[in-house]
Amino acid sequence: MELLEDIMTENMQETLSEKLLDQPLAETKTESGRQWLVKCPICYRTCYQSWEITDWRKEKLDWFLCYCGSIFREGLARTDIYNDEYIKQYKEQKQLNTRIEYLERLYLSLIEELTYGRRFLDVGFTVPLFLERLKNRGWLTQGIDLLPNNGYITGDFATYDFGIQRYELIRFNDVLSCFNDPVGAIRKAYKLLAPTGILMLNTPDAKAIYLLQHPIEFGHWGSQHRVFINQCQLRKILKETGFEIVLSWLNMAERLFSTNEIHILAQKPEIRKEREIEGDKKDG
Ligand SMILES: [Zn+2]
Numbered sequence: 483m484e485l486l487e488d489i490m491t492e493n494m495q496e497t498l499s500e501k502l503l504d505q506p507l508a509e510t511k512t513e514s515g516r517q518w519l520v521k522c523p524i525c526y527r528t529c530y531q532s533w534e535i536t537d538w539r540k541e542k543l544d545w546f547l548c549y550c551g552s553i554f555r556e557g558l559a560r561t562d563i564y565n566d567e568y569i570k571q572y573k574e575q576k577q578l579n580t581r582i583e584y585l586e587r588l589y590l591s592l593i594e595e596l597t598y599g600r601r602f603l604d605v606g607f608t609v610p611l612f613l614e615r616l617k618n619r620g621w622l623t624q625g626i627d628l629l630p631n632n633g634y635i636t637g638d639f640a641t642y643d644f645g646i647q648r649y650e651l652i653r654f655n656d657v658l659s660c661f662n663d664p665v666g667a668i669r670k671a672y673k674l675l676a677p678t679g680i681l682m683l684n685t686p687d688a689k690a691i692y693l694l695q696h697p698i699e700f701g702h703w704g705s706q707h708r709v710f711i712n713q714c715q716l717r718k719i720l721k722e723t724g725f726e727i728v729l730s731w732l733n734m735a736e737r738l739f740s741t742n743e744i745h746i747l748a749q750k751p752e753i754r755k756e757r758e759i760e761g762d763k764k765d766g
Contacts, residue, residue, distance in 0.1 A: 522548040523709045537703040553688045554709035558662050563706050564628045572608045582611045597678045599650035605639045606657035648676040658685040659707045672723050675750040683746045687732050688712040690742040713744045720748045
């Protein structure tokens with residue numbers, strides 16, 4: 483484990499674009515057929531152990547298992563699937579409104595105790611149901627999505643310039659696995675959060691595949707996803723970025739977003755100014 487941690491720490495200091503995207507994928511021919519040698523988007527190891535999975539669109543994709551615990555797909559995440567049909571299927575999810583309500587009930591009172599301001603950014607929200615709930619609680623809300631939505635930002639969180647805007651709450655609802663560079667997205671969220679701000683994140687847990695009877699029951703396979711990280715690794719990445727973990731657990735129930743997913747609340751520490759600390763000393 484020490485060796486793995488050394489590799490992770492060293493490699494996480496470099497961005498994916500520097501180490502991975504600039505390198506073409508190497509294809510080799512084997513006796514059994516095609517074999518891709520690709521690099522893990524999280525630890526940059528070369529991987530060759532793959533599974534062929536047929537997703538819910540009947541599309542066959544090769545998924546690679548890395549020594550670090552990540553599972554990732556060949557090629558980059560597809561964005562052309564975000565269309566009217568995608569929105570329709572999203573809205574047809576079982577008990578969509580109940581799940582949103584449960585999410586609000588479970589987490590928002592805690593989040594509102596942990597941070598002072600009320601500026602919220604929902605990343606990849608698809609339908610602004612959670613945004614509307616937070617607006618009703620008095621939050622100043624903003625959302626960004628690749629799908630056009632009236633009144634919200636249409637764009638890619640990874641490349642969009644937010645300028646000097648900062649937030650007390652940023653939500654990644656099932657989007658971390660869709661970034662080509664998930665570590666870069668976490669670092670960007672950290673920069674965009676105000677001190678004491680919270681990153682609210684749910685994402686498929688790579689380890690959950692082994693808790694199920696068959697990989698196909700994992701249910702998250704699809705070309706919009708790029709990489710699944712496990713809970714232990716994700717906590718490590720968040721801590722390396724500077725976050726403190728408020729809570730972290732694996733949800734296997736259907737009443738929340740979503741089954742087989744890690745739920746994490748991570749907080750950007752409060753950075754206290756020297757003069758405030760001096761003031762404390764005087765008061766003390
Ligand atoms: Zn890896």
